[in-house]
Each structure stands twice: as structure tokens, then as C-alpha cells.
Amino acid sequence: MTARVENVVTSGVFELDGGRWDVDNNVWLIGDDREVFVIDAAHDADAIAGAIGDRVVRAIICTHAHNDHVNAAPALSERTGAPILLHPDDRVLWDLTHSDIAPDAELEDGQILTIAGTDLSVLHTPGHAPGAVCLYSRELATVFTGDTLFSGGPGATGRSYSDFPTIVNSIRTKLFALPDATVVNTGHGQSTTIGAERANVPT
Template sequence: MAARIDHVVTSGTFTLDGGTWDVDNNVWIVGDDSEAIVIDAAHDAAAIAKTVGDRTLRAIVCTHAHNDHVNAAPALAELTGAPILLHPDDMPLWRLTHAERAPDRELSDGQVIEVGGVALTVLHTPGHAPGAVCLYAPDLGTVFTGDTLFSGGPGATGRSFSDFPTIIESIRNRLLTLPPETVVRTGHGESTTIGTEAPHLDEWIARGH
């Protein structure tokens, strides 16, 4: 059976720098009928595990360590036995949510994660968070961008551990170089394409946020 992408929306809160906001998160599940990976275990481990079903969960991949993207990761790991993968540059953020439980493995730029007969390449895309990554799956014609790139512009950079010039460089050099038809599956909200977003880079820079 060919690999597919399943999608769950979970709801909860995002907390950082003393503020808390209600958020809906996209949880992406990539795999075939026998195995899968989860991208961003947000808020509701039981709902995510239900979508995974009886498949073997090979990994819980964190695009970054803001609490709304990792708060269900330890519980999902407990349910499934899957390892949690995070870029080491995001450990300071991870510890804000899970001081007692470290990730199991490190993500690195250029690393390839294989599941269900497809390969996902890790792209280190700092800016929204120091260890933010995207996962590019050319065989599926898609890139999973977490909070680095949304429909309409870059992820927020107004809080601790973030930097606007850095996220612009990540988007320019790592994402907008992908084929224009590549579908951008984001951490929140609607999907878009590289070709839709690329013409607006200068507008984002002029806006400066």
C-alpha cells in the first residue's frame, strides 16, 4: 500500500513568556498501512494514537519544542513505544514543558527519515525557534513546515528564542528553493504551496515581522 498523509486537528493552549493562548494544531501522520511517523504530537495523545491505529509508530518527530507542539509527545511515546526526535538546539524550549523527560534522539540537518516507502529529509530552519525543522518529502510532493512557514507568511518571531532575520533566511534558502508545486503542510491553519508563497518574500521583509 502506498504511503499516505493523515491529518488530525487537536486543540489546547500555547504558553510562552508569561502568556497563554488558545490554539488549534495540525498533527500530521505519514506512513502506509503497516507503519507511520507522527509530526508534532500536540495536545491529545489518545486522538493521535487512534488515527495511527494498529500501525507501528516509528517516530514522534517534533518540528520545534514550543509546548503546543510537544505537550502530548511523552504520553504518545508511552502509548506506542515510539521514540521522540528533536533538534538539540530546541532543548531549552523542551525543558520548559518536559523538564523530567528528555527526547530520545536528535534530529540533524540533512537526516533522512524513512517510513512507508518514502523518505523525509530534515531541513534545519531556525528562526521561529532555534531548533526548528521542516520535513521535505519529495515523493509525496510536500513539505511539513511546523511554524516556520504558513499560508500568508513566516511564523511568529516576537517571543523568546526567535529571530525574524533568521526565519527569513531559513525560508529563502531552505524552503523557497523547493519546487513551486510543493504543498506546504503547516503547524496551524490551512495548507498552501511554495509557489503561492514565494512571490511575497519581499512583502514579509518590508513588514518586518
């Protein structure tokens, strides 16, 4: 029996460079009836905990450290005992939100994380943020892209610590190496597929 994917949508504010935007975030749970990973603990620890129920949370995985993706991570970690995992290149952004709390462990490109017998491969995909990562499950034919790739193309790169040529290179070298049928579960909005997004990313 393989892991399954569940989605919780939470709402709050994204803040960076002095701006504030109301946003809805996708929080992804991957696991089974006994254990789960939480991908991007956004805004509302209570709502996320409600979706988890009595399952064991093995890790809270951050696709990147913009506040709207990590603002509920410490509270959820305290509640569940789960470690928070973040790529070290995003510590500069993490510290803008949680200057007094450090992540528990570092993510690295090529790392394999296993939940409910299902492997997730960590893909370092900088551009939207320097430590942005995507999480790919070959078995589930699914990739969790955070804000690196959306339905419609690349994530935003108009703010601090982001770069458009870098995100395009990340998508083309890491994500477009995946099969076209791979489902793309994003940090905001609707899911898509790798094949559907090939025409939406510049060459």
C-alpha cells in the same frame, strides 16, 4: 506503494513568556496501513492514538519544541513505544515543558528518515525557534513546515528564542529551494504551496 499523509487537528493552549493562547494544531501522520511517523504530537494523545489505530509508530518527530507541538509527545511515546526526535538546538524550549524527560534522539540537517518506503529530508530552519526543522518528501511533493512557514508567510518571531531575519533566511535558502508545486503542510491552519508563498516573504 508510497506513504500517504493524514491530518488530525487537536486543540489546547500555547504558553510562552507568561502568555497563554488557545490554538488548534495540525498533527500530521505519514505512513501506510502498517507503520507511521507522527509529526508534532500536540495536546491530545488519545485523539492521535485513535487516528493511528493498530499501526506501528516508528517515531514522533518534533518540528520544534513549543509546548503546543510537544505537550502530548511523552504520553504518546509511552503508549506506542515510539522514540521522540528533536533538533538539539530546541532543547531549551523542550525543557520548559518537559524538564524531567529528554527526547530519545536528535534530528540534524540533511538527515533522511524513511517510512513506508518514502524518504523525509530534515531541513534545519531556525527562526521561529532555534531548533525548528521542516520535513520534505520529494516523492510526495510535500513539506511539513511546523511554524516556520504558513499560508500567508513566515511564522511568528516576537517571542523568546525567535528571530525574524533568521526565519526569513531559513525560508529563502531552504524552503524556496523546493519546487513551486510543493504542498506546504503547516503546524496551524490551512495548507498552501511553496509557489503561493514566495510573494509573502520579504526579500
